[in-house]
Structure formats: C-alpha cells, structure tokens
Amino acid sequence: MSKIRVYELAKELGVSSKDLITLLEEEFSIIVKNHMSVIEDEDAELIKELLSGSSKTELTSDSSEPKTIVDEYEDMVAEEVNNQSKKKKKGKGKKNEEDSENGEAAGSDKIIEIGDSITVKDLADKLNKPSTEVIRTLMFSGVMAALNQEIDFETAEKVAEKFEIIVERKSDDLTLEKVEEEVEESEENLKKRPPIITVMGHVDHGKTSLLDAIRKSSVTEREAGGITQHIGAYTVTVNGEKITFLDTPGHEAFTAMRARGAQITDIVILVVAADDGIMPQTKEAINHCKAAGVPMIVAINKMDRPGANPDRVKQELTEHGLVAEDWGGDTICVNVSAKTHENLDTILEMVLLTAEMQELTANPDRRAKGTVVEAELDKGRGAVATLLVQNGTLHVGDSIIVGSTYGRIRAMFDDKGKKIKSAGPSIPVEILGLSEVPAAGDRFNVVKDEKTARTMAESRKEKVRDEQLNSNHRVSLEDLYSQIKEGKIKELPVVVKADVQGSVEAIKSSLEKLSTDDVKVRVIHGGVGAITETDVILAAASNAIIIGFNVRPDTNASIVAEKEAVDLKTYRIIYEAIEDIKSAMIGMLDPDYKEVVLGKAEVRMTYKISNVGTIAGSYVLDGKLVRNSDVRIIRDGIVIFESTLGSLKRFKDDVKEVNAGYECGITVEKFNDIKEGDIVEAFTVEAIKRKEL
Structure with a gap:
C-alpha cells in the first residue's frame, strides 16, 4: 500500500484521529483536512518509528471527547469488515464452487450492468459484496450514502473499480430511439403522404373565409355537413389527392408549436388582402415562416373588391424578400376570392405542386409517431387530444406516450366526428384514453405496452424537473461572449421592436453591420409597437434576444419572457443598444446596473x-x-x-x-x-x- 487513511493509521497506533491530526500538523507539518484524508506510506512508517519508543498515553491523555457519529460509524464498519473477513475464510471453498458454476474463474474480471442510478443495496447485491463494505468504499471516496440512497452511474463505477469489477451502462430499452424503432427506411417502405398546410396572415384579411371556402368546395356532399371545427385540423380531397389543413391560422400557435420542437407544417399559405396590402401581422407571419424555413404560397384575397390591387401587394412583398413568379422570382402568388371562389382550384393545385417538389413521404407500416395539435379536458370523456400522425399508422388499442403523459387509445374519431379504427400519415384524429391533458406541440410515440408508456412518462417527468432546476441555456448579452468562445453561438438572432418604423430600420441595419467572423447578427423580426407575447414566443423558438427601443413589454410578454428565460432589453437611446451588443460580442459588456x-x-x-x-x-x-x-x-x-x-x-x-x-x-x-x-x-x-x- 502506498497510501493510508488517517483514521486507519490512528487505529494501528491506538490513538484518536483528532490527536493524530494535531500531531501531523504540529510535528510533521502535514496539513490534514479530516480523518478521511490520505497520507503517504513513507510518512506513516516514519511516524510509527518515532512513536514506537514514546508512551502513547502521553498523546492520548487529553483525549476525553465523546465519540462522534462518524467515529461510531467507522467502528461499526470496521467490526463488520472483520466479521465478513472471517466468514469469507470459512466460505471460500463454497464461493469458488459458485464462481465455477457461473463460468467465472476466481480473480477474473466480472461485468455488471446498471442504469443511470442505483441504490447502495442493489449495487452491493450486483457486486456480490456486503453492503457495509460498499458503504465503507463510498466513505473513502468522500460519499456518505445510506443503504437505500441512490448514487449515480459515475459513483457506482468508481466503487466497482475498487473491487476490480467492470460496470457498463445498461442500454435503456425505454429511450426514444428504441421506442421509435427506426427501421431502415428503404424506398419500398416509403409512400407518398398528404401535405400539411397552415394558413396565416393579418386580421380580417380573409383567412377563415378562405378556409371555409376551400372546405365547402373540396369535400364531397355527404361530408360537407358533418365537419366539426373544434378538432383543429381537417382533410380535403383535390383531384383524388388529400391535403391536410391545420385550423390554427394564428402565427402565435404556429410558432408555439415550433418552440416545442414540432415542425409539423409542410407549406404555409400567406393570405394578403388585395385592397389592404402588407400589414403588421403579415410581416410577422413572413418572419415566422422564414425563421422556420417553411415554403410559402401567397394568396392575394378579396379580388372581388373594387379597390383590389394585386400589383401593389407584389411590390410590397419584394420589400420582404419575396418576389412573385410572374415578376421573375420564386414565390407563388395566386389571386383568389373567398367570396366568389375565384381561383380556389388553382391555389390547391399550387399546394399539390409544391408538395410534389418536396417529395413528402412516410412509412405507414411502422408504429405511429406525430404531434399534438390541441388538447382539452372534457367533463364526460376525460382528456381529449387531437393528434396529427406524421409517420406510421395509429390504431385503436395502441399504447402511446405523449410528452410526459401516457395512455391507451380507447376511441378514435376523424375530422368528420366519425369513429375510425386506424389513421395513416398526415391524417388528423381525435383520441380518448390519455391519463392527463398534453400540451399543444408535444410529440407522441406508440410503444409496445401501457407499462412501458407509464415508465417512460415518469422518467420524462423526472427529466423535466431536473431541467427546470438546472440553469437555462438561453443566449443572453451577459454570457454571449463565453458562448461564442465555447462554439455554442455562430449566429445571434435578434427581435427588434421600436416606437416608429424609422427606428426599427436604423437599429436593424446597425445591428447587422456588427457581424464578425465568429458570430453573425441576424434580425429575424422587426416591428412597431409594444413588445408582445408573440414576440417573446418567436424569440424563445429561435433562441433570440429582444431589443426594445422606446417601447415596453406588456404584462403577458413579461411573464412569458421570465418563464421562457428570454433575454429582453429595452433602451431609450439607439447607440446604447448597439454598444451593448458590440461590447457583449467582444466580451467587454459591463452589467454593473440592472x-x-x-x-x-x-x-x-x-x-x-x-x-x-x-x-x-x-x-x-x-x-x-x-x-x-x-x-x-x-x-x-x-x-x-x-x-x-x-x-x-x-x-x-x-x-x-x-x-x-x-x-x-x-x-x-x-x-x-x-x-x-x-x-x-x-x-x-x-x-x-x-x-x-
């Protein structure tokens, strides 16, 4: 042995740990933190020689303090170790026989598997060691753990090393990768699926009217009267091909889903009134779509109005980087009228054409997975959720995990309110049977049985709690420089709100000029008016910071910003905002005042x-x-x-x-x-x- 613990040496010398520590510090100038500290074996031998001729009673004469809990614990451990040592000698032959039966020769390496955590008792059982010996080893490692207390994988691995046993992390059969069971998606497995469309635009530009017109003109007569709006999504048929519409036209809902990682929209139809042009919410919708990287089709609505001017709309679109196809660009623009049903077939054909270019495919012969569109608690039916199947086929009786909740599908309804038994890719369904109400945007997966779903749900809840306890990883001006140096930040997205449009443009251009080789500053949205909840949701989804000039966040925006840990800065002088971001990028920001x-x-x-x-x-x-x-x-x-x-x-x-x-x-x-x-x-x-x- 090259090293020895202080309390072990004290026992050999027959003195108390406290007195030995005093001796080491005063006579040998060896600084010792506590009785668990280690000292070199050479020093220990020297101490033994020096004390061999002296009376130990002199050293212990003043030691009359009562035993501490730790001392009593040490005595108990030492006594148990001696007892176990005696038992080992008696049962050595028996143990060798057992080892030979297990196919393990004495002294060979043993391998055990454990999960992310394990109790001390279970670890002792797996190591085939007395629990007191495992506790003693933990104490030597500086970990005080009771018999039923859990220790993490790393600590258990260190303990096992002391016993010359190899520990491997147990492959968790309940991980998302296992649940999804991603088979090799060969070409024969993949089949064409319907595109998923979201309609967005400014208030009163005809989004709802356009949706109603499409629904009435594209479903068969027998289906027309039975569509239920509350499901939040529905499917129409055009030229024998299906198209799924999400009945959540607000960009706020669109971005809230994206913030949860649910990229479920394939194409966005941007509705712009021909007699009104680009408005603030239209600008927001364009910026949200660009941030999400979703292709857009512009529907220039209200062509039946006397003041309709589609060319003006196309001109205003160019200011936002969208150039119409007939103007030499790549943005599809269609003149429509929800009132007279003008060109409705054309815009649906454009949707199918865009979807064909994207080559949207899925494998219907696997376990289903997808996203929650919306959910509610119904008094009579319990938790009701509208799911959008994105891959595989969902069946009645399937056990599913949705976010941190789970359940077994008791009943399933299509967008007409009719009971169905299965639903394939891109098909929206309403289901019953979940234990709790999930959140919109939560992902769902079908698993092998309800027990697996329940175990996974509990595990996810634990992880959510742990993540909330840990510090957030949102970008902020204060830690921007450190994140740049660590390579976490390559691009700094910024949302700009100001009191007038001129200030927005001035701040946008000034910020974008700050881009360096290390980090690019990109303004993903700029608008006039107070900082709203929508701005915060966009910033949260894009990991952006919000810069406000001469404006303030409303109450809801402040609450959401705090909840989502979005960095929100407000200024009265433009150059202060520019200087702050510049200083943050070079690591010289001085946050002395808050x-x-x-x-x-x-x-x-x-x-x-x-x-x-x-x-x-x-x-x-x-x-x-x-x-x-x-x-x-x-x-x-x-x-x-x-x-x-x-x-x-x-x-x-x-x-x-x-x-x-x-x-x-x-x-x-x-x-x-x-x-x-x-x-x-x-x-x-x-x-x-x-x-x-």
Missing part, C-alpha cells in the same frame, strides 16, 4: 388642481408603487416620458407604497399631460457585481 420593475398602475381618472398640477387617480395592476421611485409613462405601449414620482396618496394621506389591487392618487414630476388609460411603471436601478468572463 433595472428592476417595481410595479405598474393604470390611470383611471385625472384631476387638475391649480398650483399642484395633474393628479392621476390610478389602480395598481401588479407589484407596487413606491414614493420617490423612478417612473415612466407608457401610452399604447410607447414610452412617452420618464421622471420620478412626485407624490403618492391613499385618500388624503401620504403613503410610502401602494400594493397591487389598491387605488391611489399620484403626481409625476415635471409632467402634467397624463391621460386616462396611461400606464405608470415604477422602477429602480440596482447595482450588481460584474460577471467574470
């Missing part, structure tokens, strides 16, 4: 008093207002003034603070143009320690 929002209040009524100014009767929406705090006045999502709180009153009394849910009267220093509906946001600036890069 703004903390204290609360928000809505102005319900105003009073003008001479020699005092305008008093705003307000209701605190969230947080609290604090006297003399900094405030900003927000009108329609735009910051119009920043100052300090002049006075804060409840009824006639001055108060230090007013909490959420209470009314108060306030004045703002040097500002009297406050109006009903304005939002007063109180904030403070806190100094924080700079992070080391």
